[in-house]
Amino acid sequence: MSSTVMRKAYALFRMNFLIIVLLVVTAVAMFAYRHFLDDIMEINLGEYPYVVASADSVDGGTSAITMTRTDSSAIIEYELREGYAYPYVGIKIYLGDGKTMGRDLSKFDSVFVWLKPRNEGSVRLYMRGYDSALYRKNDETSLKFNEIEFTPTKEPYPAVFVPQEFRVAGWWVSQNEINVHKARVDLSNIPLIEIQTGTNAPLGYGGWEVKGLRFKGKKISQVDLVTTLVALWFVTFLIILIIRFFDYSRERAINRKKQEELKKNLRALEIEKSEYEKSSKEDPLTGCLNRAGFGGVLLREQEKLNRTGGPVSFMIFDIDHFKEVNDTYGHLVGDEVLVNLAKLVQGMIRNTDSLVRWGGEEFVILSDDTSIQNAAFLAEKLRKAIESATLITQQQVTCSFGVTEMIPGEDPKSFIARADKALYSSKENGRNRVTVATFKRTH
Structure with missing residues (x-):
């Protein structure tokens, strides 16, 4: 058994011993109060x-x-x-x-x-x-x-x-x-x-x-007895805290010697994690792209748009009242909604379109060579299909959509915000609807 384990076991034994002693003292005091501390005047x-x-x-x-x-x-x-x-x-x-x-x-x-x-x-x-x-x-x-x-x-x-x-x-x-x-x-x-x-x-x-x-x-009055016992418990826990402080200080001194090695290991782990996140492009639940995967697709479509000028549409949609589904039926049913919705949408879009799980119950569709009118048509088609489908047996599920078109040279934050604003408008106007947001130039 290592010395570190021995020290921890010994520290734990000291604290548990103090608590056991305190419990025994408390039990003896209460027993004595009940049976041996009578004050009688006859x-x-x-x-x-x-x-x-x-x-x-x-x-x-x-x-x-x-x-x-x-x-x-x-x-x-x-x-x-x-x-x-x-x-x-x-x-x-x-x-x-x-x-x-x-x-x-x-x-x-x-x-x-x-x-x-x-x-x-x-x-x-x-x-x-x-x-x-x-x-x-x-x-x-x-x-x-x-x-x-x-x-x-x-x-x-x-x-x-x-x-x-x-x-x-x-x-x-x-x-x-x-x-x-x-x-x-x-x-x-x-x-x-x-x-x-x-x-x-x-x-x-x-x-x-x-x-x-x-x-x-x-x-001795019951109040005085309880006060004394509470004070005893307080002092004991104060002693335990002091012991823990010194144990912590000792452990810290030991750990300081290994600090450089731990820092190196931590840096290696962070690099490994970063590489893993970069390589992980797929949402594990739905099989859609995740945001990391979307970044590569977006960069490719922006370069194509800037080069050819062909239309690229951006559609964002989310599940109406999804929180109520989770709260009412549990997260397993909520996951079932997400998986079935992804399958339904994936089966209705082209292979060249990209379906992305944007986060939580939000999804994004990036469609190349697609005008905003065609994107709005596709969104309406998807909305009706979702409304008619049985994604779960417990209740009907609907989605709200926001549709916009990417403009050459436009900052991605701009068209994403525009689509998000359109989605918000769909929700504000009753949900289960499609709202289109066109690009407006400001001079």
């Missing part, structure tokens, strides 16, 4: 010390509540009584100092509540948030009421929520005249959690067994 009410019972008696109500502890839960017994507009009882769980310093619960994406009811009725869960712009010293009601209300059941157990389900209590927004921007859920500083009876809790005796709450999230 509050066990059987052990947590900062829990107190509360009732509407602080607001002038008459409801009563008692709380007892077991090793694993808090047992709540209560009686909801009339006497307050919205009778309620509940428990308060203090985090931090219970006022301005709390816990950041916004990083958690799930909230689990272990609460078994003894009777019917909904329950409110309040995450009381501190906002320096809203907090009034020693006024617990100024802590924002981020709430969710649910109806607990004995099974399934526990109740599970996501932060997006919480909303700010409307009565608190109205009571404190909070603007819309401040009335958004914010769990970034929660000094107090409350669990209360809900709006449809019936009056009378009731009770709960509350084991506790669990907040579950990730030690």
Whole structure:
């Protein structure tokens, strides 16, 4: 194996190795994120010390509540009584100092509540948030009421929520005249959690067994993880680009030594190509002359015209809507049109006439000893024959013609442009027609 091949194989191995390592790191990171990076905060009410019972008696109500502890839960017994507009009882769980310093619960994406009811009725869960712009010293009601209300059941157990389900209590927004921007859920500083009876809790005796709450999230956010992985991929590809740059520089230094030899070979190939193009006079698809072959015929006819003055006609025609044939039926059908058209025309012109594939769907006929009137007659004859023929079974094919006559001493560009203009006029006037352009002298 050559040294060049070995170097390329080694460079490819390095790049593929880096990509494989990066894929493994990405897979491991995603697996670890899913299974091993959980961030959990638990509050066990059987052990947590900062829990107190509360009732509407602080607001002038008459409801009563008692709380007892077991090793694993808090047992709540209560009686909801009339006497307050919205009778309620509940428990308060203090985090931090219970006022301005709390816990950041916004990083958690799930909230689990272990609460078994003894009777019917909904329950409110309040995450009381501190906002320096809203907090009034020693006024617990100024802590924002981020709430969710649910109806607990004995099974399934526990109740599970996501932060997006919480909303700010409307009565608190109205009571404190909070603007819309401040009335958004914010769990970034929660000094107090409350669990209360809900709006449809019936009056009378009731009770709960509350084991506790669990907040579950990730030690790193999904956005941070994805950002880190994207940065890692970026750095890796940057390293690959640097490696490729040095490999390229090394290859360039090696290739520079062979530059002269390659230039010589290239010049030889260009000469060979030029000679091949000069010798190739025939269109491989239709068998007509190509432009290279036309050049020799044109030169011969110009010399004859300048010498004898005999008429020489130049006819250019192309297939109408040929692009639609290709687009509709495919290029193989388009090639079939070109081949059959060339056969048809070749069979209707003299052996001394030259049929040239001018390019794409355009053809040229160069007729010596032919006046412009006879050329126009021939063009019309060809047009009708093409229109009547079945070049392909899929649809009828027609052609548009432009006819002119060569003038002694005239630049070929001039009569070709004249014929092309006549062809354009045929197309402008509806296609499938012959237009004749005569030479006009300018003084």
